[in-house]
Amino acid sequence: MNIGIIGGGLAGLVAGYELGKAGHRVTILERDSQLGGQVGTLEVGGERLERFYHHIFTSDSHVRELLAELGLASRLVWISSKVGFFRDGSLWDFVTPRDLLNFTPLSLPNRVRLGLASVYIQRQANWQKYEGVTARDWIVKYAGRRNFEVVWGPLLRGKFGESYDKVGMVWFWGKMRLRFGSREKGLQSERLGYLNGSFGLLVDELARAILRAGGRIFTEASVERIAVENGAARGVQLERPEVLSWREENGLAKDVHDLPEDALPFDAVIATVPSMVFERLVPDLPVDYVQRLKATTYQAAVCMVLTMARPLSHIYWLNISDPTMPFVAVIEHTNFVGAERYGGKHVVYLSNYLSQDNPLYRQTPGDLLQTYEPHLKRINPEFSLSWVESYRLFRDDSGQPIVTTNYSQKLLPMETPVGGLYLANTTQIYPEDRGMNYSIRLGRDVSRVVAGKSRLGGVLSRGNEK
Ligand SMILES: Cc1cc2nc3c(=O)[nH]c(=O)nc-3n(C[C@H](O)[C@H](O)[C@H](O)COP(=O)(O)OP(=O)(O)OC[C@H]3O[C@@H](n4cnc5c(N)ncnc54)[C@H](O)[C@@H]3O)c2cc1C
Structure with a gap:
């Protein structure tokens, strides 16, 4: 089958990787200029670093298996984490x-x-x-x-x-x-896993494997519409035809490429985008299905990455138990992975989850840093903005699905009311919380569902491990 995959995050890339291995021709279409979605990266001191803090747990078997399969297992390191709690103006170790x-x-x-x-x-x-x-x-x-x-x-x-x-x-x-x-x-103590060089390496290896299997990868390729004819998905339409086309040659490289302005034809389409985006992409979805899509909502994630000349504290993961503070956690990455990897710079993530209509969500990075400053001083009275060498702000509208009671009844199946159109996004992760491990599982599961529909066969399965 010729399969279009919307979204080049882990779910989309893993689905593409699995379907490529099974002999299908896959095309990944990613809106951003880089692959990885929520596990995308930036560069600090010559080293890659996740835009949103990332680690794995020992029970994350899908991540571990995939790293081994892609030859990355030796880069995985297990580190004792230092967890803390900020309450009543004091910092408490909480390990x-x-x-x-x-x-x-x-x-x-x-x-x-x-x-x-x-x-x-x-x-x-x-x-x-x-x-x-x-x-x-x-x-x-x-x-x-x-x-x-x-x-x-x-x-x-x-x-x-x-x-x-x-x-x-x-x-x-x-x-x-x-x-x-x-x-x-x-x-x-708690042991957490990190991939030396960042989880971006996993993204790269998946991309390479997809290209090697004859797949295509396009970034800056924002899908505007899923073309539906006679109740079945026939292809997708992009917002604009000019996209970046990826090739593997001395590492991953990109060329500008023009795709046809009318719909790109596919036999099946997998959407890994958030539910609110999916609803906009598909015309004339049945009303009851749209209601089900709308029934699961998200908190947006907003995360500021500071690089500093000095450390803020000795804690890796500092939970904030103070409603007057404008962030919920301070994650000092270089108290987990040494600052020497980042050219001696100390890396701190200031993490918050907000509804999209919260004014804090739209503040400019500079204004937000000003808002944060007095609160950082409460954590470390010596802190000064002069310590901050750079700051970057990342937002994701669908950072955290809101998992309410009786959620199993709200879970949407991967098959949609449109023939040949499949949905695999983080709202479908349950009973576990969203995480890379489960987006990898989503990608694997959706690839089985799609392959099960094709003449190449495949096992149809869905279910959470116990
Ligand atoms: C703040 C934060 C911290 C996290 N920390 C951890 C952690 O420590 N450990 C862990 O395991 N997990 C963590 N996660 C979760 C983990 O990153 C996600 O579960 C996983 O990366 C989601 O992958 P995905 O492919 O399902 O979704 P996404 O990564 O959201 O991928 C969806 C992709 O679709 C693209 N897209 C959207 N619309 C369009 C369109 N119209 N056309 C084309 N492309 C489109 C998006 O750009 C995106 O790349 C964290 C997440 C956040 C937000």
Whole structure:
């Protein structure tokens, strides 16, 4: 089959890679000038770095398998992470059971209760029993109101804004299982994985493999419309015909290329774009399907990357439990991967999740840095803007799907009401939280569904691993 794939993030690239291996001709169409989507990169001190902070957990088996298959396993390193908590103007280490016992914003009984609730939840294998419960209600009931107010409530609010009390317990369960699953024996510390050279290397290797299998990759190729005839997808129309065409020659290179202005014909089309984009691309979708698309919404991600002459703190992942602060986490990448990799520069991500109508979401990078400055001083009183050598701001409208209660009933299948048109995006990841591991799984799953429809065959499967 001749298959068009909209979106050159991990889901689209993995689908293209799998379908290419199975003998299909794939064309990747990516709107951005680079591939990778949410795992796209920038350069700092001569080294590539993710635009949005990225690490993996030990349980991320799809990432590990794919890295091994693409010859990148030796670049994967496992590092003990340093997690902290900012509360009442103080910075608390939050890694070991002893750190929890030292966390005096909570009374001793509450600290013990928090620890017990954390261990209990990560030991539960049956997530289905949490489908109808919100995270807030479960936490208040089992961990206690004070623990919710001090620890988990601010994190839920930070990530989901006004929707925080609608988030399903299954989302929280998935998050806790991942984090505790990545702990060393005895719960002493958490090990997180990073790809030396950035996860951009995984993106590059997927692109190379697709090109080697005879596939085509175009960037700056924004799809405007999916052409539908007699209820079936026939191809796609681009916003403008001039695109960058990728080739593999001494590394990946790009040439300007003109594609026909009328629709590019395909036998099948896979869309890996967010649901709100998908809805705009397809004319005349049935009303009930559009309602289902609209039923899952997202928080936008906004992330500022600072490169600095000095470190801000000793913590890698600093959770902010203070509603007056304009970000929810400070992720000091160079407390995870050494600053020497980035020409001695210290890299700090300031992360926030917002609804798109929040004024903070549209602030210019310079204004946002001014907004952040007094709060950075609260974390480190010596901080000064003169430390900042460069700052870049990245936004993603679909940073985090809002996973509400009974989400399994909202999940859209990969097959759509249009014949030969498939959807595979992060709203379809469940019961786990979105992550590279699950976008890789999405790509693999959708490739099986599409191949199962072709004369080349293939196994039709869909399901979450236990
Ligand atoms: C702030 C942040 C931090 C994260 N941290 C981690 C982490 O630590 N570990 C982890 O495992 N995961 C992390 N993730 C999640 C991970 O990056 C994603 O799950 C994964 O990369 C999503 O891949 P995708 O292909 O499903 O979607 P995307 O990466 O969003 O890809 C969709 C692609 O479609 C393209 N597109 C959109 N519209 C069009 C159009 N009209 N025409 C053509 N192309 C179009 C987009 O440009 C994009 O490239 C993080 C995500 C965010 C936002």
